[in-house]
Amino acid sequence: MDLTTITSPSFLKDLSNKELEALAQDIRTFLIEKCAQTGGHIGPNLGVVELTLMLHKMFDSPKDKFLWDVGHQAYVHKILTGRASQFDTLRQFKGLCGFPKLVESEHDEWETGHSSTSLSAAMGMAAARDMKNENNYVVPIIGDGALTGGMALEALNHIGHAQTNMTVILNDNEMSIAPNVGALHSILGRLRTAKEYARAKEDMESLINKIPVVGGKLAATAERVKDSLKYLVVSGVFFEEMGFKYLGPIDGHDFEALETNLRYAKEAKGPVLVHVITKKGKGYKPAEEDTVGTWHGTGPYKMETGAFVKSAVKGPAWSSLIADTVTKLAETDKRIATITPAMPVGSKLEGFAKAYPNRFFDVGIAEQHAATMAAGMATQQMKPFLAIYSTFLQRAYDQVLHDIARPNLNVFIGIDRAGLVGADGETHQGVFDIAFLRHLPNMVIMMPKDENEGQHMVKTALDYNDGPIALRYPRGNGLGVPMDKTLQALPIGSWEVLREGEDASILTFGTTIPMAMEAAEALATQGIEVEVVNARFIKPMDEAMLHRIMQSGKPVLTIEEAVLAGGFGSGVLEFASDHNYHNDIERIGIPDAFIEHGSVNELLAEIHVTTEETIARIQKLVQQK
Template sequence: MDIESIKDPSAIKSLSKQELEYVASDIRSFLIEKLSVTGGHLGPNLGVVELTLALHYCFDSPKDKLIWDVGHQAYVHKILTGRANQFDALRQYKGLCGFPKRDESEHDVWETGHSSTSLSAAMGMATARDIKGTDDNVIAIIGDGALTGGMALEALNHIGHEQKDLIVILNDNEMSIAPNVGALHNVLAKLRTAGKYQKAKEELEMLIKKIPAFGGKLASTAERVKDSLKYLLVSGVFFEEMGFTYLGPVDGHDLDDLMENMKYAKKTSGPVLVHVLTKKGKGYAPAENDAKGTWHGLGPYKIESGEVVKKPGPPSYSGVFSDTLKKIAADDNRIVALTAAMPGGTKLDQFAKAFPERMFDVGIAEQHATTMAGGLATQGLKPVFAVYSTFLQRGYDQVVHDVCRQNLNVVFAIDRAGLVGADGETHQGVFDIAFLRHLPNMVILMPKDENELQHMIYTAIQYDGGPIAVRYPRGNGYGIKMDEELKQIPIGKWDVLRGGSDACILTFGTMIPVAEQAAEELAAQGISVKVVNARSAKPLDDELLFDIAKQNIPILTLEEAAIQGSFGSAVLEFYHDANYHDLTIHRMGIPDRFIEHGSVSQLLEEIGLTTPSVVDKVKLMLPRKRQRA
């Protein structure tokens, strides 16, 4: 079967098992070839080929609701729902989204990019189905890593209590992005080896039915015997105690085993959990043998060798953060590091090698990590929670209630701050300034380059005035010379990079090169522009802001962050409260909408955060007589 000829899941429903196995092989070859050019989440998708085929064979999407958790593993679903011919533009600007997207297909019933949401969404859809009186099936597909998220456990508890007809497919590949951690992972490990449980239980039930009834006493004794068998064969049968019918473990690469259990799940009343064992990266040796999470999501690679294509360049911001933290921690035993299942992405895996007893991977549990960091801080330690900007959103109440309210000395190393590109709207790190700036006691810093980043990390470690966030972008620095000796940066003091008398640009981080180039072009037109590295979004540099106001020149704030409520808003508030009502102040930033996927340069062009746009904006702000001159 030509993979690109598949228009919808009906194309596979008449195929034999052998034909389906051929399709599975073709899909793997298709993914390996296409993703070698575009990059993407290869490992997770190679692991769910048979599972996805079985789902679409046994259920009728979109009438039956297939809800993919995170969405890292939805490429095969996209192929079977008629989108294979769009894979050349996967995760490219205006191309196929790397996650489920509701306006992309009627088969994508739930959008996601963060983990642990599928079970709650499924409970909502199953409840709506029952209210409306329809007969569709609701199936949530969740990984063992995502199951460690607190939200998933809350949903399991509610589903088990309500006893809705709902199917949970637990895709257990023993890994999320990094190897899984935690007690729940150990429960799953025991379940993987307990395949005899269901058979033994059924045989016991048949035996009991053959015994003549001697009243309630024998019946209650039989139930106790069944429970004892349960705990003998499966230590702590977690899911059955939560109210689910447990099916498995099922071989996730055996179509017969998968389909048999899915058909049984459809006939079973109440919530059912089908425990499916898969191999991440199945069918491609480099991905199968990946222990570091490299093949979870990656850029282009060479198919024959499995070599990831990397362009040589300066160190990444994440690497500079990690190296700096290791350097400081060697002389400061107070420092402990935390990650929520992202040791590789945040580069804390290097810290873990140097200080294993001071590194904590809590799994996909940002809420827990934030409050744990607060607890560590109360005991005089200096916790550093390295977290992507988009994932810190998941621990927001804990930042407010547990850290800021108690004014605890927690360092938030906010990675991927700003636009991140191909992962798109669920991962763009553009909201953290807006949701942190208004919190009492919070300090927010952002460096202009990798050298300033190392000094900011050192500054944050030395700061004992409460919580402090250092935000830095995805990708590499500029290759500038790194100072050998670390120094503290005065918090709330900005750096004037270029003097000017006609206008002023207040900016920071990734927008500084844009501002400096705009100032150069304006200088060639006879317009003198001051450029300020406003390296602390909170606190502001009050003294410098007053000095700029005395110049009575137009002010432009420029940031790669949400324009609503971020740095520019802080400057407006400052001047309003100081009764400077006659100043000309304009803001440039991320517009009030979610930004889709594409390269960062393409996205900046689309939203107008470019040098030509800044030049035009400054000229527009100048008095007419100044423009004519």
């Protein structure tokens, strides 16, 4: 079938299961071909082809509301709602978003990117439906990994208590980005193998339905027998105790089983949870055989072999550099432990986990718990390294404020993917952490200019004993600079002059330093000598150097790959105001907007964080002076 001719999922209602099987194969072939060119979340989407087809056959989108938790698995949904022709632009600049997007389609009811939000949003939609006396189905689709998030459990508790009409699809592929952890994962494991319970429950319900109503006593006894059977065969039916009707586990690739159970779910009153077992990566051997999460989301690959297409890189991956340095220091410091909220692969902590399994903790999708656990560990004189993506640290803001910064505990926060991340778009851009951490008392924030300085900053953080300290590092690879053999701690709050210049000063750090240096060299050919400062400590700032610069009367330009509001440049302005300096100060950074998907260079050009803009701003400042 030519998938680009699809404009609406309504055609599915007329297809037989045999025709659906052929369509499923066409969709898998299409996804494998397209993602080989663009990259994307190929594993999750290959796993939900049959499930998505049957959902759209059994329900009526957009009247009925589909909410895709996290959104990693929404590609099939996008194909069935008329967007197949746009897949050549998937995750590309100005192209099709890799996640559900309200402005893209009326069928995208909920925007996602972070996990565990669908059930709460679904409760809100269902409550609004009931208040307006409308008649539609609300269908959140949540994975077994996302279900471990605290917000999802809060929503389950509320939905079950309120007995809200809702069909929750639990897409259980036994793995999220990395292998799942936790007690709930163990409960799901028992349910997956509880076929005896499923069969016995069906037989018992059939028997109960045949019992004549004679005073209700016999029927009540039969219900108690059914409940006893439940506990006898399955150790703790979690969802039924939460107030849900539990259906499953069922094969998520079996159209007949899906259709039967979804029909029953539609007819039932109150909340229903349909437990669907799927195979992540189904239909593509390299993705099917993945056991560590490599094929969860990828860049381009060679379709025939599954070999990834790698761009030329100079230095080590930032995540590997930081994790490996922590691992190296842990060899002699038994206090060092690592904590990750379900990102051991992304944060490259596999080596630490193998070397020191008793000091490695993957807590699942539970950022708040991870932060406060690190705080608890620090109270016992340990040295916890909390490795967390910038975009996910947002979810633990209160814990960082209340449990780490307020009691001034020695927690080392590794802020991975700091700055623009590119193709994952606005939900994943790591541009807010400076603004929401800089105002916290006791907090130290730093970012290195290259990987050599990065390893010294790890040493700095683990030697630091005066409170929390955060190290930002970007996605991607280092510059390929020579690496010192001996690690040294840097003086807290110290900046570094990379280039002398009497006409103006550029204050910047991290990924924007090469831009500043390139601009300064170009300006020198015009007779404008610009000082470039590696402002590697964002907080505390190097006040001695700031006084020197301000007292010289030179104009100042700050550059940051982070939001301007409340960011590093704001701190420089505050310093100037507090000390009554009147230098001309301008800022370059992320504007007051969410930055969508595209390559990092394309995005920087779009928002004018470029060498050319730096040159133009310095020319203007010098001319004003």
